[in-house]
Amino acid sequence: MSTSANGSGTGALSATRPTEVSQLDRVVIRFAGDSGDGMQLTGDRFTSEAAAFGNDLATLPNFPAEIRAPQGTIPGVSSFQVHFADYDILTPGDRPDVLVAMNPAALKANLGDVPHGGTVIVNTDEFSKRNLTKVGYDADPLGDDSLSAYEVHRVAMSTLTQGALADTGLGKKDAERCKNMFALGLLSWMYHRPTEGTERFLREKFAKKPDIAEANILAFRAGWNYGETTESFATTFEVAPAKLEQGTYRQITGNTALAYGIVAAGQLAKLPILLGTYPITPASDILHELSKHKNFGVTTFQAEDEIAGIGAALGAAYGGALGVTSTSGPGIALKSETIGLGVMTELPLIVIDVQRGGPSTGLPTKTEQADLLQAMFGRNSESPVPIIAPCSPADCFDAALEATRIALTYRTPVLLLSDGAIANGSEPWLIPDVGTLPDLSVVFATEPNAPDGSGEHWPYVRDPETLAREWAVPGTPGLQHRIGGLEKADGKGNISYDPDNHDKMVRLRQAKIDGIDVPDLTVDDPSGGEARVLALGWGSSYGPIGAAARRVRKKGLPIAQAHLRHLNPFPANLGEVLSRYDTVVVPEMNLGQLAMLLRAKYLVDINSYTKIAGLPFKAEELEGVFTDIITSTKEVAR
């Protein structure tokens, strides 16, 4: 091992040993270990290196709900998959080309996903008899031929890390904890990744504990040098920067993009923001992120429960702020009544649901898109709300702006359906020029509006175009009025039990939502109209649906793809689009919720493909589904 690069912790690492360099267009790497092994951090850092290098990328973190699940067990395995490429990619990848397994549990839990011929790098130090028995290995898989289908690299990562840190004075246990950085260093060497960013990151992260920072950097360098100096790695790999659209990029997760979208929405609307919320996986990072940006006029209120969170947001909206609440499905269940009050009082409100596996507590850290019908109908009586769903991590930013536009323009709660996959997943984001973002500014009522000229203020007088009522905030002289959950008289807004009035108000509230101006659905069909099958999705399945569509097209099978951002109301042209195709296939991570809505509204048959595994669809899986459908559609046509 070279000590010169290893010792000082300064100076750039550079490869000198001649290895065979293989050019790849894309690679999928999965880091897997115990939940305490720091796999999320390792994956995140590798992702940042890929981003800094200019690859396109997509990531899939996958971790247990327990903070420290029993050590060394299958339920305790935490993994992070990153897909990076020299072209624009849509998913975190189906199967890892490289699996880094930090212990037997990680190997056992993940090996099934590695294609034959794939690379497996294991930390041999953890393959003790005890650890093997714990996960049900009768024999050491490293000792027999059970891994013969893979290219296996046996690396004593714990020992090597401890050795590299022997002179630091760090205890053995603390030294061993740096082994994830050893793994990162090794992989960084294998894939010619830039390393300065990681070293800078470690120094910043451990600014208050410089000895820990230096130990991690030493381990990182030891991993790099291990690749460089040992002969067990004959080949290194290069993935060239991706030819993405021109501009400046950054890496971003869905939750961060969503939080930025909210900050931007407040600035563009020139309104203070109040986020009323309660911690819940996987939405808490939105609270964490927004609480860092108080300088943008953002107040974050961690309430006593989900109900108080949305209550405070609605109270703030009544006072003229941009009220936001963030949660996951179980929280939406608790917030339903207040969403209903928002519908009745016709106040703007952003309700973010980062969907997770359910029902009940379900799978808190896994993804699902099964809250669509809850968003659509999960309130008493006729209580329509618009629904927006982002399709990727970066798209969460635009979705937040769009949700705000609708909430402010139409004075209504808006449900924004993200999910665990895009909340925690990341991808490159073409940073928008703030000057090009939409103006979301609002006009508060200042003058009494009674159409009878009485000089009174009638809170339920509507804009004839949008059907929105005026936003008259407390503090405005002459516009004192009372609103609430009881039915209101059309126009005047007083309590009304009149049957005809109620009938009219129910229809008015529905008409307002139905009339929301949403962009037409665009269809991607490179075959120029030859496709007889349309793949239609919503939310985070955009990536795998798109990747699968590309694959079947490559095989010469035409398929059209469209993706719904607006789930309520649907785009005006949706019915016409559906009617153009012999078959419409709708893949969803639920039991066919969008399919149900489409069938009900458009009376079309839908080929519903569903899977609820807590993980995103694999492109490979949808490729098979689409291929079968296209083939059978052709046969029917024949």
Added chain:
Amino acid sequence: MTATDLGLPRLGGLDLVPATDEPQKAKDYKSDQEVRWCPGCGDYVVLNTIQSFLPTLGLKRENIVFVSGIGCSSRFPYYMNTYGMHSIHGRAPAIATGLATTRPDLSVWVVTGDGDALSIGGNHLVHTLRRNVNLKILLFNNRIYGLTKGQYSPTSDQGTVTKSTPMGSLDTPFNPVSLALGAEASFVGRALDSDKKGLTEVLTAAAQHRGSAFVEIYQNCPIFNDGAFDVLKDKDEAAQRIIPLRAGEPIRFGPEGEYGVTRSGWGGLEVGKVADIGEDDLVVHDPTIQDTSYAFALSRIGDQHLNHTPTGIFRQVERPTYDDQARAQVEQAAQAKAPNLQALLTGKDTWTVA
């Protein structure tokens, strides 16, 4: 967070609310809506008292907001010619918290009942008091569910026979004043619906208090729990039972002032004859004592059967408010770092595709 001194100026409850020079009358606070409580309901007198008292504050009417939950008392905002929201059962404190936090220029009042505040909304009540949000919470306690037609409430006597408890209710009732004190309320008062003067005094102090002010108002429901507080309304009975709390004065009561309050074992307080206690050993009322034990002990003198009922202000202490501090953090953050949206979106690690 530890109690950081943010150097906030000591403000009164209404110091940030715009005042008016225009004279106001009670009728200015009456909305055009027909009041629809049952004839004889205690809510009428409370409404009248509040409508007569508000003009004395000299605030711009448009800067006053009443927020309520659900129940008979929660219809209150509809009858006030101010801004108002009749919200969801139990949730008014949460909604008012969002409003008060974003709008320091408003005087925000929550009107609630014993079911609304103590049963379905108990969680919001205690947390709002704990945070000390600058809003005034008026709990109309009639010890019964009125709007749902007569079920027992969390303040009903044990054994109350109602449609839902034909063999008598089993729950131990809450003492709302004790509960509020346990929740760290910085202002706690109690008044009787029919006592216009006493109620006005407590409300005036509550309005001026910066932070959460909790006021329990004993209110008669003539339909489902008529006469619950009659013993406090009969002149002779009342003299024996009501213990008026006056800051700086020894606590004594009775037709001739013959009863008083003194310290008892375990740090508590008890009622006795002044002749037995001795004038010097009477407790001198001080609502500004930080330790809640004193006010709590005072609240325990009162009991469910109203044998002794302290009225007035139990506790009135200064403590930083949630909303002032939340706004201070936003201001501090903006001063430390001017908002630059482009810089935020761009972040630190970027790459450029040419």
